[in-house]
Amino acid sequence: MTSLRALVYAVCWGANDSALSHSSQHVPLSEYQSNLDLIVRTLQATQPEGDDPHRAPFVLLLTPPPVIETRWEVELRGKVPPRKLDRCLEITQQYAATAMMVGDRLGVSTINVFDLFMSQSSLEDLLWDGLHLSIHGNRLVLEAVQAAMKAFGPRELQEGRLRRGMALLCFFLDFIRCSA
Numbered sequence: 001m002t003s004l005r006a007l008v009y010a011v012c013w014g015a016n017d018s019a020l021s022h023s024s025q026h027v028p029l030s031e032y033q034s035n036l037d038l039i040v041r042t043l044q045a046t047q048p049e050g051d052d053p054h055r056a057p058f059v060l061l062l063t064p065p066p067v068i069e070t071r072w073e074v075e076l077r078g079k080v081p082p083r084k085l086d087r088c089l090e091i092t093q094q095y096a097a098t099a100m101m102v103g104d105r106l107g108v109s110t111i112n113v114f115d116l117f118m119s120q121s122s123l124e125d126l127l128w129d130g131l132h133l134s135i136h137g138n139r140l141v142l143e144a145v146q147a148a149m150k151a152f153g154p155r156e157l158q159e160g161r162l163r164r165g166m167a168l169l170c171f172f173l174d175f176i177r178c179s180a
Contacts (some may be wrong), residue, residue, distance in 0.1 A: 005139040007057055008153065009043045010145065011036070012113075014064035014134035015131070023086040027085065034094060036061075036102045044106070058153045061110040063096035063118050065137065071130030087131060109152045111144045 013036055017027035027035070043059045067087040076083040087174065096114035105112030117126050126137035134143065 004177050005045070008149070009057055009059045010059070010062065011039055011043070012062040012064075014095040014099055015092070018064055018092045019086045020088060020091065021093040022084075029094060029098060031066075031103060034097060036104070038104050040102065040108055044108070059108045059110050060148055060153075061099060062141070062145075063110065063112050063114045064092055065113045065127065065133065066122060066123065067092050068097075068127055068130035071124070071127070072175075073130075075129045075131070088110065108150050109129060111148055113144070116140065116144060128142070 014032060016025040017032045017035075019025040040059055040061065046057055069085060069087060069089060072087055073085045075149055076085060093114060095113065100110055100112055117123055117140070120126060120140070120164050126134055126140060128134035128137075
């Protein structure tokens with residue numbers, strides 16, 4: 001495996017894992033928790049390139065977003081061949097709660113995308129097909145990521161300074177901003 005050496009990692013895990021058990025994408029909740037725990041611990045153990053050897057990278061965990069079952073079911077029925085519904089809001093909520101628990105236990109900043117989206121006036125505006133984020137959904141996540149980075153992230157982000165190790169992340173954030 002290539003050595004990971006970034007200053008910031010964002011882990012967005014669970015939207016596919018939370019698929020219903022008949023789906024090939026399904027990962028049992030206990031396995032999801034173990035996998036997420038391993039991913040975060042692995043990232044926490046890396047050292048940012050050229051940085052203080054005692055400094056751990058900033059790991060930001062994002063929960064899976066909710067699903068609009070009726071809209072996603074229409075999308076699946078339109079496929080050839082048609083497919084049956086493979087997502088459930090309540091199941092996805094369990095995976096989001098598990099991600100929050102892992103983040104809390106491991107001491108990493110976590111954005112509860114599930115609750116953030118559910119608190120909005122129109123969930124339909126945030127998920128273009130009931131599962132995947134729309135431009136508005138991406139913008140809302142971007143704002144939450146930016147706020148978390150400013151509040152809890154590396155001092156370079158808090159102070160508005162850019163470092164080589166953050167170039168990819170900044171490109172990703174700019175890409176989302178430009179596509180909005």
